[in-house]
Amino acid sequence: MTEDSKIAKLSGENPSGEDVTVVDKRQLIRIEAVHRGFLYQHIYGAICLLLAGTKGVERVVVERDEDLEVVLARRRVYVQIKTRVGSLNVGDVEGALQRFKEIKNKYSTGAREGDASFVIASNAAPSGPLLEKIFAEDWPKDVQLHWPDGPTPTDSFLPVPPRSVDEAITACSALASKLPFALLKPETLTWKLASVVMFASAGSPSRQDHSFSREELSELFEQLAVQTQELPTPPPIYRAQVDEPALLGDERVRIVSGLSGAGKTAWVAEAALHAPLPVTYIDVGDTPGPALASAVTREVAGRMFGRSKGKLGEILLPGASGLEMLGTLNVKLGKESAHAHVVIDNVHRVAASEIELIVARAPHIRFLLLGQPGVEIAALEARLAVTAETLHGWNEDTIAAVVHDVGCKADFSDCERLSRLTGGLPFYVLNAATVAAREYGGSIRSFCEDVNTQTHVIETAQEIILRRAFEGLPSDSRETIAILSLADVALSRDEAIKLLQGACGLDVRAIAARLRALPATGALELFGNSALKIHDAVRLLGLADLARRGSTVENKAKTVLREVIVVSIHKNWSIAKLGLLIRLYGQLGEAKALVEFATDELFHEMGVWPEIEPFLIDIAANAEADPETRLWALDGLVFNDFREGKFELTSSRVDEMQTLVEANELGDDAWLAWGMKRMLLMSMLEDAEGVDEMLAMVEQRIPARTAHMRVFRYNRALALYKLGDNSSAVEAASELIKEYYEELGVTPADVIGRNAPELRSLLPSDWDVTATLKHLADTLDLLAQAAGRMSQRSAMARIHAMKFYELAHAFDSLVRVGLDLVDDFVWVHDFIGARQVLEQNLFPIIQAVGLASRVLETRALYAVVLAYCGDHQAAAAEVALLRPFEEAMAPEHREAFQNQKRLIEEVRRFGGPRQREVNISESFQALLDQRRGTPKIVEPRRSVGRNERCPCGSDKKYKQCHGR
Template sequence: MANDSEAAKSSGAKNFVEDVAVVDERQLVRIEAVHRGFLYQHIYGAICLLLAGANGVDRVIVERDEDVEIVLPHRRVYIQIKTRIGSLSFGDIEGALQRFDEIRREHGKGARDGDAGFLIVSNAAPSGPLLKKFASDDWPKDVQLHWPDGPAPTDSFLPVPPKSIGDAISTCSTLAGKLPFALLKPETLTWKLASIVMFASAGSPPRQDHSFSREELTALFEQLVVQMQELPAPPPVYRAQIDEPALLGDQCVRIVSGLSGAGKTAWVAEAALHAPLPVTYIDVVDTPGPALASAVTREVAARIFGRSGGKLGEILLPGASGLDTLGALSVKLGEEGVYVHVVIDNAHRVPASDIEAIVARAPHLRFLLLAQPGAEVIAMEARLAVTAETLHGWDEDTIAAALHDAGCQADFGDCQRLSRLTGGLPFYVLNAATVAAREYGGSVRAFCADVEAQTHVVETAQEIILKRAFEGLSAEARETIAILSLADVALSRDEAMKLLQGASDIDARAGAARLRALPATGALELFGNSALKVHDAVRMLGLADLAGRGGAAESKAKAALREVIIVSIRKDWSIAKLGLLIRLFGQLGDARILVGFATDELFHEMGVWPEIEPFLVDIAASAEADPETRLWALDGLVFNDLREGAFEPARGRIDEMQVLVEANGLGEDEWLAWGMKRMLLRSMLGDAKGVNEMLGMVERRISAKAEHMRVFRYNRALALFKLGDNTTAVAAASELIEEYYGELGITPGDVMGRSAGELRRQLPTVRDITNTLKHLADTLDLLAQAAGRMSQRSVLARIHAMKFYELAHAFDSLVRVGLDLVDELVWVNDFIGARQVLERSIFPIMQGVGLASRVIETRALYAVVLAYCGDHQAAADEVARLRPFEEAMAPGHREAFQNQKRLIENVRRFGGPRQQEVNIPASLQALFDQRRGAPRVVEPRRKVGRNERCPCGSGKKYKQCHGR
């Protein structure tokens, strides 16, 4: 970044060229339009297949000379298909008309049989000029034009063009429903036909000629119906998991491993609907290993070559072994030039040696093995030289949708908690939703709290299913899992060994032996070769087992983990480890340490407050705690109350602080803590007299030290700002900012043109300046807010505040000020600049730190910005993903979200203001660039791949979400 300037008052439409960003957004729009057109075309082709048999069609051809060709005994109709958002213009079809001329000449000179007819099909009505040309005398008589509300087709083998992809699916499904296959849902056949048309369009074997003959249609429909009826039925509502793998692949063998309840079979059933090739499904749950080859041969041969006679006789030789017949089948498939895809479910029930034998004997079969993790999967990986893939469960949005449909209420944080308890595995999430709806009045938060505390009385399906496997383990393995279940973060192997040694009184050799044996149980998640964690879905059982071993054993294990995490957090800091450490302090009764956390402002910034609050409430109410500890616990609770605008709880707690100070003769620091909090509450309630009274009292007792006076002056300015005195607040904040810059030994000019990472190198290193950085950022934020009330632009102050908040690790305030910056950019019609701030700065911070409390409001604002940017479909999609959270929103947030939904709809219907056309200021460029040099405290962020999960938490690929 060269410098910050007056250009910082706005940003503009230039795109940032970054690996994680789309280089050309218009190109992305074109790509999406192309694929939308292809899908429409494939479904239209499927409709033509369904109409062909009863209407004398000899052959349907896709993607040869034209998109679709209908061949009749003495006639051939060439169809060009166009999809448009607006109207269809002459320019859209001019090339097609020229190509029709060439084809017409081929028929005229006898190179092609029969008469030629031509048809242009579109989902959009023709424009006025095109309609005029179509009605003119010089329009070719053999060229028809079809659109949804146009004249009805005169040929019964041609459908009325659907208006959209949704209408196309509906039309195709209606026709499919007339086939005599009542057990198969019409939509299922529609998707299978569309995938078959897509496959033929590519000229893939066995459809190198791109065509379907009339004689084979009945057999084709029957084959699809038989295949789909033999596959497991997909659930009525299928919700995709995170980064689902492809069903079909080129590898000879793949393994997809997951616990029972992970949704492996449902994934196969759903993916098979869209697979362009036949898929043979075999459940080997009761099949002996030696019989596997015969079972595979029988099912595949019958599926591919029919159930009797012909080629089956060449494969199913009398007296031949199962492996011999499987080999003969593979040879025959090779002669046909095809590969067959076979899904083997419950593959862990078959010895790995038998799996290896059939894979080696059948090179023209592609095997997908579904298995539960354990020793047999490890053996299969070793014998087959493959690494098992996994299904990653549902993301928070998907969990929220499932909970909403079950009649439950959950905010984003609740969905995160449930994800941790269930591993996000679909069956366990759905069962938890059922239990929460029935036993907890739909409150997912209450359900999670009971399960975490092991006080729930209704056993979940997760516990029932996994308990049998857990109880089948050795006592040593169960104890190991129970101890490691205390950690909900990944531990290094050395850390895990130290934990086991401290909790079980074993030596290093015994600890290493336990860890080596643990992967075979299937309960462990491995992260490369360096870290491990008990699977989230299993942790519930492990914690219950540990609780059943008695309070002394449980406390010993927690104390051992506390020491491990204290050492670990110094080497490799993370928010997740901090949250775990705070819980351990609370559970082990380390009250003073928790109170120390609560009274440090930075711990309110890191998203760990929910971990601290329950313990502080207990400490503040405890008659056994000393008065000083209780007061500081109340101080931390009041600080958070004031942040959240919870004035009534704050009032009661401030009164309790006063009683503790006066009744116990506490010191000056305790009195000032009470006085400052009371002054701020008075200002927030608009009590000017109360504020002035407290200001006088506090000023008389405040220390003369410069640091203390600056804090007091800031709080005084903040109080006056809350009372509406913006002029005084601006003046006081400006003076303080100058002093803080002096304290840090820099000037505003040093901040210009530097990211947070670059700025760090300009700061003092001989002392801890974290509080000074935080106070400077707070003061810049106050200046921006007060100036904004006076209709003054404050982009620059907010950008600089964000830099200092990042340097101070005050991430919650960073996100809050970032959202204020977005609001200001929207206010001046700089929608693209607002979108860049969200996508390049705010979302990465939230994802890296895990600020669940800010996710919903940020994404709701993002939806508004998308609408203002003209990306109406993306805005609507974002709103749809947020709707399941709506019922659990706080009343004020719910009202704001409803207003945002109305605004988005109005922008879609009536349009929004025009985007400013100016250059992106250097200050915003630096704000985005500083992500590369972010401090270590934010968990290291590598560049997001375009096909990876988007950092915002939507569950979509980055290129389909914020990477747009």
Template sequence: MAEDSEAATSSGEISPVYGISVIDEKQLIRIEAVHRGFLYQHLYGAACLLLAGAGEVQRIVVEGDEDIEIVLPDRRIYVQIKTRNGKLAAGDISGALERFEDIREEHRKGARPGIPSFVIASNAAPNGPLEKQIASSDWPEDVELHWPDGPERTLPCLPRPPRDLADALSVCSELAGQLPFALLRPETLTWKLASLVMLASAGSPPRKDHSFSRAELPGLFEQLVVQMQELPAPPPVYRAQMNEPALLAEKPVRIIAGLSGAGKTAWLAEAAQHAPLPVTYIDVVEMPGAALASAVAREVAGRMYGRSSGKLGEILLPGASGLDMLGTLSVTLGQEGLHADVVIDNAHRIPASDIEAIVSRAPHLRLLLLCQPGPGVAALEARFNIQAEALNGWDEDTIAAAAHDAGCLANFADCERLSRLTGGLPFYVLNAATVAARDYGGAIRAFCEDVEAQTHIVETAQEIILKRAFEGLPADAREAIALLSVADVALSKDEGTQLLQETCGLDAKGAAARLRALPSTGTLELFGMTGLKIHDAVRMLGKAELAARGPDLEKKVQEVLRGIIIRSIRQDWSIGKLGLLIRLFGQLGDARILVEFATDELFHEMGVWPEIEPYLLAIAADVDGEAEIRLWALDGLVFNDLRTGQFEPGETRIDAMKALLDEHDLGEDEWLAWGMKRMLLMSMVGDAAGVQEMLGLVEGRVPAKAEHMRVFRYNRALAFFKLGDNTTAVAEAGKLVEEYYDALGLTPADVMGRNPPQLRPLLPKGRDNTDQLKHLADTLDLLAQAAGRKSQRSTMARIHAMKFYELAQAYSSFVRVGMDLVDELVWVNDFESARYTIERNIFPVIQAIGLTSDVLELRALYAVVLAYCGDHQAAANEVERLRPYEEAMDPNHRAAFQDQKQIISDVRRYGGPPQRRVDIPPPLQALFDQRRGATPSVEPRKKIGRNERCPCGSGQKYKRCHGR
């Protein structure tokens, strides 16, 4: 009925799948309309099936001569279904009326028995001309027009036409709820019937004749008495996990493996509701393996043939063995061209040989095995030469929605933290949210901090459920898990072996043996052949086990791991390893090294500030500590205060730095650190006199070296910019940019059209250029800000700044300047370039590096850009995903987000400005292309889509590389 589907709307609103754009929006609108029409027809057919039992209906035919045909003892009703957005017009039904005449002729000739009746069922009322036509004497007496508010129906075997899809689902569910002895939920039965109508419409087995007989109805409506188990009911609110596997497939055996709490049963229950074919469920939690064949034969035969006369007697023969009955069942299915889909829950408890016997004897059965990790899964994988599939847990947005519904507050970083604690497993996330709401005032962050520090009092469901399995492991395995739990990033096989060797005093073979024993328990994740990590959900138990073994062992493993990570970072640097190293330094009390980290500007670019801040606060507050170390700890804290606009704590800490300078004999570097910070603070609070005073003091003490003077001049230009003197700032920044280009042996022409990987070989050899690259990028950023929007100079400065920030690995500034560039592109109505910049340049860095602090702000900006690009539904979807974070946002960000929501709403209602049609400048095109080059090195992150490219750079899909 493609030609009868509703007409495309004129609003231009579309519903694209998130992350996928379409070339032809009108084509998408047409496709959606066609599918809405088909689904409306299938639900109407389901309603006819539900009404057939109370009438004299002998058979219902779908997609025969008409959309629906109802066969009664003495008559045959032909139903044509029409869906429209507006009124129904005469032209919409003219073709149907002509076909009706052809069908009448068949009945007149006696080619078909019974008296024909015709119905046009529509969700739309007739327009004025059509109403007049119906009331005229020319209207055929045997044709009725049905619509939602039309006359009372005279045919009890036909439903009132629903208004739309939601109404159709409601009508069917109401009818399904009236069935006696129905064990399925009304909504579940509705979807089942709609799927069967769709199957019959396609003429697929067992519905090659497109029809349903009256005798079949009890079997379609009710669960069969011969069955002893039924599919579990889905949760009231089901939230999908990342990249969920399909429930049905053509493979003879599949395995879904996951820890208890991973949501396997909920996934099955939800997926089964929408399965077009029947699914037989068997839970073998306390079933001996020898009884499995009989149970499968009974359940499948009951599901497939429980209402067929004589079939069960042929299959379930008295005295026959379970395997014999399965063989007969499989032959019967094969003769009818069918397969039976069977889900076996807790299959890890059944010997692999018993399952293999079923597979060998019954080739027309497709088995889906739900298992918990362990030796049983390994045996099944080996036996059938298959790889277990996994449920990947909830992503951060889904965790945020669940936490919000539980009455909790959480920003993106909090949700990622909770994901790492729970592995994203649904049951553990929900329990954690419940505990946080009850005992932590809804603060997910406070709950995570307590659990990570092992200072929480209330035992979580995660600990309770997993503890039993953990305590059942051998002592050597528990010790290995405890030691490896200190690392929350993937270690290489050699690194894991070395950690066990040096901590436990093992030789290489002994350490490797311990590692080999862990994957089958589900506690150790393997990334290809090179990486390994304790499962996130298990690490909590491992850390508790380590604490119970005493502080000496804990300190020893921290010291060994610190050395391993230091060596590892030199070979394969990543943000995750840096964060782990910082925590290890803090736990071992390496204050001086922590201070060196905090006073390095690049450190603040890595997104690991939350890891080090608690340690710096403790060092700065230690009155017995070394004055120099305390001052540099304060310097790192002040740098972050000024960077994030927290002026009051910044001023307090600057005063504390001055007090240390007055009380102790510290050097020139310490005084300059204080002087520079005070000068910048004065400029940020608008104290021009204070700035001038500090400029005079600082300039007299800056070393007379070119690099030191350039840093001073940059800070001076920045101070003038903060005071509103853009002219001076632009002039000074422009001179500094030229000097930094000279120092790096580059010219702006060298940068034009080149991406960072192409620029790196042009840099001076034999020295570390990182600081100069960062300073040049900072100066270009200052130049862009001072020059203002709508300026080609500011646009090019931002593009070049992004390139140099990437070369310096200053990722936080890269993202910030990238968002400024997007703002500028939006300002000049170049929305397509703005979208391209976010999708191809900024998002990949955010994902690879894990800069959680920038995620929400960037996504809110992205939603606005989507709206301006005309992807209104995608913008609305993004806003909905961000709503659970709104209450936990920083007040300034929350206010901005509310303004952005209003912009998105206004653009959708009134339209936005037209896209600026200009050729993309080569430098901007080069920026767009630069993400095709090298990406930052990061450890494989768990939350990667299975069909995405693996972050390791192999070029393979994640599921075939580190996702294995």
């Protein structure tokens, strides 16, 4: 990969939404190269340690005069290790040759005894000029150059240099597998050895001499095996949690606190396998507090000095107390300038005062304390002046892999719901997946629905494990948790107080006292001083407790929370709050409020349709409900059918709307809602006569107001487009776009080069322009789709549509049009542009807004773009992450994903087109046709004349607009 292509890779944001841009991208590339070189060097040194045992080697020295030195009885071999992306050039070795010459002078003058020889070991082959130089007469006879496909090294204690870090790891692991013990996996021993080589390279005690003697090699290997014998066994397949902390650190004491099931012990067991220093693990679950000091001393002394004659006797003195022996151990560690690393598990079962005594007595021991949140952990934090760390659980990709392995199916939204239910805690996720596989036919969605509504029959491990702690809390704490559990979003402190005041009838002082007591239990998460939320894993118990208190108490709490959230949304709007509010309306049976949401176009952009759809279906089917409410519920359902292209029930729903309008004389607005929907349905069914008939009827009844007429004209243009009349659709859309621009007081030229926030200052501020912005964006999108069918470039119209969608907060449409824009860029082979749209525009929106329904589609397309950009490793990694979701994908998405996987493999094997070539592969053409739908009428490609009107709708000549 060239430096420029690596910079392009770093130019945006990653799929998770986290900002990965840097100030100096070239500096980052240089830093990565430096660390890659050091890692290669350390693994090369580990290989030499494994080769040294039977080769007459006396010592292996790292990072002294040279990168690596092999000492024999009468000879010393100096090795300079080089890593390069391309070839090894003459300039790359000139410094090494000069240094070799200086070292050789030490031997020729008698300053050093014996003989010296020199090696340059490189992962890259020599360039032509360097190869000529090697075979020239003036090349030093005692200097060899080793490279992967070069001559076999004459010294058997030196390996053939691997081509890469990955190949070096493989080679080292192959050697490690031949050692005469099997307590460690070869890969584990490889990382261990690389770590101790790095440790010696730093000259750290007890490796101040940077060397390893032949006599200690077998002991070194045996010691490495012993280090993991007493640690818990990690899971057969360990899956990392989000942002896992480092196991070892320079802090004297750290606390990692988490609920039972959070995966603390598994994390330690796995991390210890890769630790460069010995780690002593002690589970104090059944150890009396006064005996803890003796246990720590015995374990650490045995680990650190068990092979040293006499030292254990100096530490484990007969008749001495545990603290006295611990003090003696600490002195011994200090004399040898060493530190021991100790993990103490289940510290919440020991008095904080006992832990404090041990920490104070042993400053040369680094303590990592694991425990469950509660009074003792809170006391430890206070006594030791340490803030507890937490493990953050599995993300949705990891959850998908877990549930897939158990035999379940789940899309991204399902995994997100399961994460909320379990807090992402590993044991609870795994147990929930097991229950779903056994009792719900593998459907994670069905399992989550039952648990959310508290209608599940099979009790989960999460409930069983946490119930004991929950029921041990005071009654007022349980009540507080139960009420706050209704909110699955963080509430501000004032909002939480208002909720508890309304639900419990308490004053502010009493509520504050309750809230102060909850963090120590682990049930309440605090986000600074501004927000709080019940831990997701505990909410399940809280909701069950609230249900047991009766429907009157539960509905009262929900009513108060609804009022709190309504006010909160006006102050600080978020998708999560909106989803919660919708669920509360549904649970409280407030049909009219739900229908108002469903008939608001912008509501459908928020990605919360799954939250409201079940309620609307119930309202529409309720023959006892208000007819007008039922009609608008149907209107919302049909609107979403059109948006998602799902028409199985659309025709019957439109007929139901007609029946309600005619039977109840609901008025012009209701009739027009039905008329517009029927007109669009006719266009979907390719019934041109039906469209014409409905157009005539609607046009007669539409109010003679500009806003209404524009909506009608848009729907007419959309119907023409659906019928395949692309030219008429383009013409109608262009006229509408011109009018919308004039109403907003901006021009297409104003939009070019400005981001959405910069455009806002140009818009009118004396009236709400949101609806107009949305309608303009919709019309630009329609223009782009119709022009695209005519084989005209439509990227600019889509870019403008995305900006106006962003201004209107129409995020789902923004992402949808953005994906079409990515297709446009790929169409003309601008793969870098396609990648930038995904990384800089779409992924940040999806992450910020939480559009779970768009995640898989966007990431699958991203994998294709990565492949076309030549980043095959990243494309393969993305496909691997998406594969567990495949079975739960909608059929059309699954088929597209399967085609995308084949395409990515084709590009990897045979290569793809170069940037901005005109031709496009048949495979990718098929994917584009599948995404866009096969057009009914494909009009011939034609170039736009310089003096013709620009297709973007600006009403300017092409040469003065986008043809500049």
